[in-house]
Amino acid sequence: MASTIVLCTDGSDLALHALTAGLALLRPGDTTVLATVIEPADPSLVSGVSGFGGGVMSAEQLQELENARQAEARDTIDRTARALGVTGVDGRVLAGDPGHELCSLAEDLAASVLVMGSRGRGGLRRAVLGSVSDHVVRHAPCPVLIANPEAAADDDAGGDA
Secondary structure, eight states: OOOEEEEEOOSOHHHHHHHHHHHTTSOOOSEEEEEEEEOOOOTHHHHOSTTSSOOSSOHHHHHHHHHHHHHHHHHHHHHHHHHHTOOSOEEEEEESOHHHHHHHHHHHHTOSEEEEEOOOOOHHHHHHHOOHHHHHHHHOSSOEEEEOHHHHHHHHTTOOO
């Protein structure tokens, strides 16, 4: 049976350490997808908000902003793939709520596992701010491997984990 591993990154060093630790625990998949999520462009920047004011940029400027976000996200995927030493990955740039988008991707791909990090926020901060990893664990259609990025970073630095 074919396996699909979905690696989730925000481009940070913590995410890279988490993915490195997670991949060390898994057999290579038949397909590896490296995904990042960007915030979608806000159309109210062009149209204004509820008639109270006009837009602050033209449609062309909004498209330029979207193109820049897409290019930065593609760069994040490329840098992460190189740093992980993985080749032949299917890079995906998603737009929207990260937790929802990652779960939808996993469902669409019939993923075998999602791999991601967690910043380790405490209960109160997670309740107020939300947590992408918490959402994914609760809603993903497949197993989720959450790697502790600080522990991976400590291991790289020769610390005790």
